[in-house]
Amino acid sequence: MNDRPKGRRKTPVWQAIAAHLRGDIAEGRYKAGDRLPTESRLAERFGVNRHTVRHALAHLIQEGLVRTRRGSGAFVAATPTDYPIGGRMRFHENLLAAGRLPEKRILQIENRAATPGEARALAVPEGGYICAYHGLSLADGQPIALFESLFPVSRLPGIDVALQQTRGVTQALDLVGITDFVRVSTRLTAVLADATQALHLHLQEGDPLLRTTGVNAVPDGAPVEFGRTWFAGDRVTLTLDG
Amino acid sequence: MNDRPKGRRKTPVWQAIAAHLRGDIAEGRYKAGDRLPTESRLAERFGVNRHTVRHALAHLIQEGLVRTRRGSGAFVAATPTDYPIGGRMRFHENLLAAGRLPEKRILQIENRAATPGEARALAVPEGGYICAYHGLSLADGQPIALFESLFPVSRLPGIDVALQQTRGVTQALDLVGITDFVRVSTRLTAVLADATQALHLHLQEGDPLLRTTGVNAVPDGAPVEFGRTWFAGDRVTLTLDG
DNA sequence: TGATATAATATGTCTAGTTGTATAGTTATA
DNA sequence: TATAACTATACAACTAGACATATTATATCA
Structure with missing residues (x-):
């Protein structure tokens, strides 16, 4: 050295x-x-x-x-710190429990047409409208992850407003009447950061990201959220609870 | 390094x-x-x-x-066309249904001997003559795809003239007596645009192209067209119905 | 109600400053 | 004298802010 x-x-x-x-x-x-x-x-x-x-x-x-x-x-630069996150993925609670200050920065909330793939994942008719919630998660001011959550507006009227007012997906869903939901699928892959992702996460383009794709649904089965999250690979350790 | x-x-x-x-x-x-x-x-x-x-x-x-x-x-300004694949690909009808102005630009029409592979695909004797139809498809003035269609002149006399006079393959085939045909095979791959393809499609060399290779045949089974199409990947979405 | 002034937004344009990259030249040193 | 360290210059890419101008929504008044 x-x-x-x-x-x-x-x-x-x-x-x-x-x-x-x-x-x-x-x-x-x-x-x-x-x-x-x-x-x-x-x-x-x-x-x-x-x-x-x-x-x-x-x-x-x-x-x-x-x-x-x-x-x-x-x-x-802020000192990078590894940060454990639970399988249930309640961002705020996890961070607070770890003694860190969570923050969520809304990048975009818009209602737009669903692509065929998104429509299938959310079980809405093709071309139906969804609410796209795009944002950045930080801990102690340091960016941790980019996320994009999609909601079916037809089944969740007012979700866009609720997302503006609350701190997280869980609270927003609660506001529109979804008190409980379960994760019905999760997929994990590693991808490389593109230029804009790198900008948000304070990384270099080409650095590794951990991408999770998941669907949350109410207990009887109807999907309420289709979410994708890109974690800064070297700042986050995902731990799946057993 | x-x-x-x-x-x-x-x-x-x-x-x-x-x-x-x-x-x-x-x-x-x-x-x-x-x-x-x-x-x-x-x-x-x-x-x-x-x-x-x-x-x-x-x-x-x-x-x-x-x-x-x-x-x-x-x-x-223009939505890339959702292009249904399988069944019958009718370029003009698809685009018109999508409210766009289709256009076909003929680059070359020539009669020449078939290569062994082409002869096999079209079920003509090796060295038999085929009509090669090379052109560019546009929508609202924007190039969408390059295509090369091969026809067996022995079974389709006058196809070369018909191609000159009509707007599309379907009409040309109709002119020479083929009123109906079905797609018997389709293959899809992704390739990179070479310099000339990029020039025609207004892309950069190395941009991704979607290449389809297919054979159309009359209902009883004799092939009438062996076609290859290179779609500008950014401007077209192929949709599989089903 | 309807026309109109006003405010809030949105794009278009301009100036200035900062980092990133490339090329070529100079200087000290082994 | 060859090489590494440093200088000099120019330009590209991106940020920052201010302001002009066109559009749209809102409020106001007759």
Whole structure:
């Protein structure tokens, strides 16, 4: 790991800069989520070319200490923490029990036509309308998962409004009269993050995601939710309860 | 070689967004005439700046898939056709039923000797002459598919002239006395567009194509057409009835 | 009720700033 | 003198914000 060259006289400038920034972060000058000065300013401050600063930043990125966003800046990365989630998948309760602060960010709620596949999964007529709920789950401010939940509006009138008002799927379903439901199917696969997923989850495009596809239904059998979730693979461990 | 430690490609974000929306439209999430979410909402949904969404939309507009009205919104201009597979594929009727303007552009019609494989598929003697009909199918001016249809001239005298005069295979066959036919085999694969295919279909080389290979025959069993079609994967959805 | 002014939205355009990438040139050093 | 480290420049991709302009919904008044 110590890739210091044999000649111990001089350390490259970029390594010195990286060490300096590392120290700034370590002693709290820049805290998690803070934006670092722009590359140009850092170049001025250290009296070097912008490329040299970039070389240093690239190292910090590889270490996972810093994350950059094109056009926006460089940010101190939050410390990745593995997080266990139960088989019942009650996001809020699990996180609260683990002493972390759950948060849900709504990206989109819209009523639209169902695709043939979605119609089949939700047992609605082809072309029938569904409510699509797209969002981002976070823990302590760090993105954990992207999700898309589909609901049959015909059987769940007012679900779109309920989703706006509540904190989670369970509560929203309760608001429209679904007090209990069971998971009737779950599928797991690994996929690669595309560009937009990577943006939301603060990952690189091509990083692995854990995708779950599942259907929840009321006890007598009618599906009430068709959900897909993409977990950031290296931040989440899914544990199935036995 | 080791410039990328992990397999991570780089696609511009706007291209990923354009592809996503294209897929949404192709799958029927947004149908012809539907209004897309506003640029601001899409920006939230994909986690990018509004300008990046606009860049993606501009591309879809250039493709003719989306049209915008200032102050009003962005609308789906043309829905990729749901194309029923199996039974009888009647290009013109399908498109007309979907409220679109079908068009067929003849690239080449020639009589030539059949290759061994073609001879077998059409049940003609090896080296027998066939009529090769090569063309491009469009809907509302947008290229949908490349096709190559082969006919046994021995059993269908005048088919070459009939193809020149009519609008489609069905009508041409009718002109030479084939009033009804059924599809006896269909095969589906995914291939990548080569340079010339991409040129005709207004795609990029390497974009995915859906290739169907099929044989039509008169009800008693003699083949009358051996056809191959390359659909632009983004613009067509093949639907299996059943 | 109906016409109209007003406010809220939506797209179109512009300017400016930041990171990402590519190419070429300079300098120190082994 | 060959190579790695660094400089210099230019452009592409994306973010951020402000403002103009067209459309649509809402409120108001006769």
